[in-house]
Amino acid sequence: MASPVSPGDVPIPNLTDANCAVKEIVECIQSFQSYSVGEEQVGFSVRDIIKAGSLGHGTSVEGNYDIDLVIYSTEISAYDVLRAESHFQPWLRRIYHFLANNLKGFKFEALKNRSLQFIYHHTSSCVIKVDLLVSPYWESCEDFYNFLKKIPEDKRTIFTVCASRWQREFMSRQPPIVKNFIRQAKKWRDDTWPEGKGCEGRPSSYLISLLVIKAYNIARSQRISFAEGIIRLVHRKMLNVHWGRRGKKKQDMKNRFYTPKQQIKLLPSRPRVIDPANPANNVWVSGIAGYKPGERAGNYDGGDG
Structure with missing residues (x-):
């Protein structure tokens, strides 16, 4: 029986520093709390944080392993995201202000509709790009699919990030x-x-x-x-x-x-x-x-x- 040929060996990069950086960022985010100042909601609860992208999938290559982190929260309403012109940005802005004040080594790059991009100075020799994303939390993928069926087809791409936890499992x-x-x-x-x-x-x-x-x-x-x-x-x-x-x-x-x-x-x-x-x-x-x-x-x- 013929089988796929054995691939040439592509070196797996040393990810020790990157994984340590993830640990420090996650520990900081875990102290992010849901609270209000007056009538303004400042924080939101963190249900889970996952390492997504190539680093989370185990397919990183040397020199190209930016960190992708996804925060899941039960306090992010998918319908609020759908109604908001800037999609996830209201929640990303909250976490941005928190990290700017609490994460040593944080350097802001950009706040997009679906991601907060920043540089994290883990050590003098380890400076890593980070894409931070947020998502509503569904108990099961079936619940997520049922939500997608209820919204217009042209709006479904807004929620691609929400499947990150199942992508990582796959x-x-x-x-x-x-x-x-x-x-x-x-x-x-x-x-x-x-x-x-x-x-x-x-x-x-x-x-x-x-x-x-x-x-x-x-x-x-x-x-x-x-x-x-x-x-x-x-x-x-x-x-x-x-x-x-x-x-x-x-x-x-x-x-x-x-x-x-x-x-x-x-x-x-x-x-x-x-x-x-x-x-x-x-x-x-x-x-x-x-x-x-x-x-x-x-x-x-x-x-x-």
């Missing part, structure tokens, strides 16, 4: 060989679209990860090489990446949160790479970004997958 189930392929692909991406120079069409780390995972499974099931699998996948005019076959056929992924049939009302049209954690998120669209020179490549304001 990525945690991937074997080391797949994560090594992902690091290879990301290294190619970083060489082709250098960060900081500005360009169009740069694929997000999450889009790369999903394409690699699907190509690896195609290669195994069809007994071809991984290279053949990725070429067959991305050259399809009507790309259709989802995480389970329809009907009663054997499912091709073990760790899924829904079947296409269950969430057919949320599925985007082709070409599509459907987020295994969020059936409304077409990562083929949300995971292709353009950015200006000096901007961060991962811009969540565009609905980054």
Whole structure:
């Protein structure tokens, strides 16, 4: 039986300092309290904080492992986010003021509609970019999907961040060989679209990860090489990446949160790479970004997958 070829070894960066930085930031945020001054709400409760992105997924490459943190709160109303012109910014502004006064080493960069971007000076030799995001908290992914069905289709991309906890769970189930392929692909991406120079069409780390995972499974099931699998996948005019076959056929992924049939009302049209954690998120669209020179490549304001 043919199998995907063993990938060349892509070094896993030393993340000791980055993980220590995450620990310090999280400990600070955990002291963030919900309280009011007069009639103004100042804080909000923190239900959970997760390490998302490449660092949380275990697919970081040397020189490109910005920290993505997502704060979940039961005091953030999804409908308030929907009504707010600036989406998550009212809650991000609160956490910004708190961190500016309480996190030593904090240096503000930008406050966007969906993220607070800052630099964290962990040590003199460890300075790390951080994207901090906030999200309402749902007890289950089914509750989240039911919410998405109730809102207009063009508003669903606002809430891509909310699936971060399930995205991380999905990525945690991937074997080391797949994560090594992902690091290879990301290294190619970083060489082709250098960060900081500005360009169009740069694929997000999450889009790369999903394409690699699907190509690896195609290669195994069809007994071809991984290279053949990725070429067959991305050259399809009507790309259709989802995480389970329809009907009663054997499912091709073990760790899924829904079947296409269950969430057919949320599925985007082709070409599509459907987020295994969020059936409304077409990562083929949300995971292709353009950015200006000096901007961060991962811009969540565009609905980054």
